[in-house]
Amino acid sequence: VTRIACQQLAPVFVDLDANRRLTVGAIREAAEAGAEVIVLPELITSGYMFESTDEALEVAIGADDAILGDWSDEAARSDLVVVGGFCERGEEGRVYNSVAIIDASGVRAVYRKLHLWDREKLVFTPGSALPPVVDTRVGRISTVICYDLEFPELTRSVALAGAQALLVPTNWPLVPRPETERPPEVVIGMAAARVNRMAVACADRLGLERGQEWTGGTTIIGSDGWVAAESRDPGLVVADVDLELALDKRLTDQADAFGDRRPEYYGGLAALPGSTPA
Amino acid sequence: VTRIACQQLAPVFVDLDANRRLTVGAIREAAEAGAEVIVLPELITSGYMFESTDEALEVAIGADDAILGDWSDEAARSDLVVVGGFCERGEEGRVYNSVAIIDASGVRAVYRKLHLWDREKLVFTPGSALPPVVDTRVGRISTVICYDLEFPELTRSVALAGAQALLVPTNWPLVPRPETERPPEVVIGMAAARVNRMAVACADRLGLERGQEWTGGTTIIGSDGWVAAESRDPGLVVADVDLELALDKRLTDQADAFGDRRPEYYGGLAALPGSTPA
Numbered sequence: 063v064t065r066i067a068c069q070q071l072a073p074v075f076v077d078l079d080a081n082r083r084l085t086v087g088a089i090r091e092a093a094e095a096g097a098e099v100i101v102l103p104e105l106i107t108s109g110y111m112f113e114s115t116d117e118a119l120e121v122a123i124g125a126d127d128a129i130l131g132d133w134s135d136e137a138a139r140s141d142l143v144v145v146g147g148f149c150e151r152g153e154e155g156r157v158y159n160s161v162a163i164i165d166a167s168g169v170r171a172v173y174r175k176l177h178l179w180d181r182e183k184l185v186f187t188p189g190s191a192l193p194p195v196v197d198t199r200v201g202r203i204s205t206v207i208c209y210d211l212e213f214p215e216l217t218r219s220v221a222l223a224g225a226q227a228l229l230v231p232t233n234w235p236l237v238p239r240p241e242t243e244r245p246p247e248v249v250i251g252m253a254a255a256r257v258n259r260m261a262v263a264c265a266d267r268l269g270l271e272r273g274q275e276w277t278g279g280t281t282i283i284g285s286d287g288w289v290a291a292e293s294r295d296p297g298l299v300v301a302d303v304d305l306e307l308a309l310d311k312r313l314t315d316q317a318d319a320f321g322d323r324r325p326e327y328y329g330g331l332a333a334l335p336g337s338t339p340a
Numbered sequence: 341v342t343r344i345a346c347q348q349l350a351p352v353f354v355d356l357d358a359n360r361r362l363t364v365g366a367i368r369e370a371a372e373a374g375a376e377v378i379v380l381p382e383l384i385t386s387g388y389m390f391e392s393t394d395e396a397l398e399v400a401i402g403a404d405d406a407i408l409g410d411w412s413d414e415a416a417r418s419d420l421v422v423v424g425g426f427c428e429r430g431e432e433g434r435v436y437n438s439v440a441i442i443d444a445s446g447v448r449a450v451y452r453k454l455h456l457w458d459r460e461k462l463v464f465t466p467g468s469a470l471p472p473v474v475d476t477r478v479g480r481i482s483t484v485i486c487y488d489l490e491f492p493e494l495t496r497s498v499a500l501a502g503a504q505a506l507l508v509p510t511n512w513p514l515v516p517r518p519e520t521e522r523p524p525e526v527v528i529g530m531a532a533a534r535v536n537r538m539a540v541a542c543a544d545r546l547g548l549e550r551g552q553e554w555t556g557g558t559t560i561i562g563s564d565g566w567v568a569a570e571s572r573d574p575g576l577v578v579a580d581v582d583l584e585l586a587l588d589k590r591l592t593d594q595a596d597a598f599g600d601r602r603p604e605y606y607g608g609l610a611a612l613p614g615s616t617p618a
Contacts, residue, residue, distance in 0.1 A: 177600050177602060178600075179595055180594040180595045184594075188602075192605055209595075212534075212597070213535070213601060213602075214492035214535060215492075215493070215496065215601070215603075215605075215606040215609060216602075216605070216606075218609060219605070219606065222609075239566070243566065246534050246565055249527060249530050249534065249565065250531045253492075253531030253532070256528060257490050257491070257492060257528060287527065288518055288521065313458075314458045315458075316459055316461055316462075317457055317458045317487075322456075322487075323455075323491060324455060324466075324491075327454060327494070327497070328493040328494075328497065331493060331496060331497060331606045331609050
């Protein structure tokens with residue numbers, strides 16, 4: 063089994079130094095708890111509630127920045143995989159809502175959020191590549207960011223590309239839900255795990271920011287689709303998850319979650335435009 | 341709002357007459373409860389646990405059979421939509437696991453299960469067409485059958501084709517789950533409803549059949565993804581569901597569940613073969 067940790071943190075808005083200290087401490091704490099994979103929230107270097115691209119640009123960093131260097135140092139010190147969100151400075155003044163996948167050898171891949179939520183469209187440039195699937199010491203892992211999770215086409219694509227664990231930095235704005243229910247995003251994550259036989263670990267955030275409340279929905283879901291750990295409190299959430307299970311898509315002797323697909327009938331998903339029917 | 345009813349029934353294995361009486365009574369009871377849509381379980385005319393195609397052929401019926409004629413009569417009497425599973429006799433000795441969509445004007449469409457579960461492959465021929473989306477007095481409805489629901493490509497396709505409600509006749513074999521959790525298929529249904537903003541109503545079955553136990557997981561889910569009604573007991577489950585909500589995919593001023601799709605990145609879903617990566 064693989065020990066996965068999520069850190070449910072409250073970043074300090076637009077304070078790179080404070081968030082650098084916060085995240086380095088969070089990675090160390092997870093390492094001390096025996097974690098092999100540690101997931102940090104979306105945009106944890108900067109906070110979320112930007113009003114414009116210009117405002118975001120002031121705290122946007124490259125993948126070669128010292129903060130990600132610190133994460134890499136921590137990963138190297140403990141032979142850890144670190145997956146965390148950052149506000150990325152791109153070409154020609156563009157800003158991306160990005161995630162770095164880091165291990166002992168450094169930054170292995172950067173993913174730019176494909177599906178921008180709501181007012182993010184006024185701030186960030188959307189990504190233009192599918193999430194990378196990265197071979198690591200714990201197996202093949204991948205990432206999507208927050209609202210991306212609500213597009214089953216994307217989570218399925220990542221699973222078909224071989225990901226055993228989907229690591230999901232998020233900032234889930236608090237939305238209404240029935241009192242006895244989990245956050246809706248967690249229900250969607252459980253279904254994505256179950257139908258794809260792939261572990262899903264979501265690291266959410268806390269901390270009021272420009273009036274916005276957050277769900278605090280951090281949850282680690284096994285490849286069987288059941289919740290292995292969840293917390294609404296700040297800090298560390300840890301679970302031991304079997305990533306070998308994700309290599310075998312057989313459900314019975316005669317049933318296979320991937321082999322039973324009928325891809326000849328799914329062509330419409332690509333062909334149909336991204337727009338609401340009239 | 342639209343009143344949807346599911347009937348959680350125990351069919352009598354291979355007894356067409358008994359199941360004819362059972363289903364006609366179930367439709368009448370739902371009509372008396374004010375239902376406008378009534379969903380019956382998968383293969384409710386025949387039962388499920390066939391050992392061979394030959395055995396299934398003995399109780400396979402055409403869409404012009406008197407049983408579906410009875411369902412049509414009940415639909416006409418109460419201006420009702422009836423969606424129920426039957427063991428369908430096809431061409432050249434083929435047998436299909438099918439669903440009929442019926443309204444006051446008769447049988448509007450027949451859907452043949454695309455994703456056959458486990459030993460169904462030894463009995464039935466798989467369907468070769470996407471589920472129909474049928475305009476009815478309550479709005480545009482569609483159907484998938486049991487294991488079909490676990491393929492998010494299919495439920496998404498049906499939603500993109502305009503379905504406001506997905507009506508799901510099922511026979512869910514009982515599988516282990518944590519004591520406090522809903523059946524895994526229900527979690528998958530909730531996610532399908534939420535990401536597609538489409539109501540999902542699953543009519544499951546009960547009754548030990550050739551040693552097989554069933555989940556009894558009948559659940560009606562609103563277009564908001566939350567459970568409106570659920571029961572593990574035999575009989576009628578009713579909920580009032582807002583199908584107008586399913587016509588509007590906007591989540592906020594700047595977010596749209598369909599408009600935010602990036603279909604140019606989903607092509608792999610059709611291209612990738614239905615097989616487990618080595």
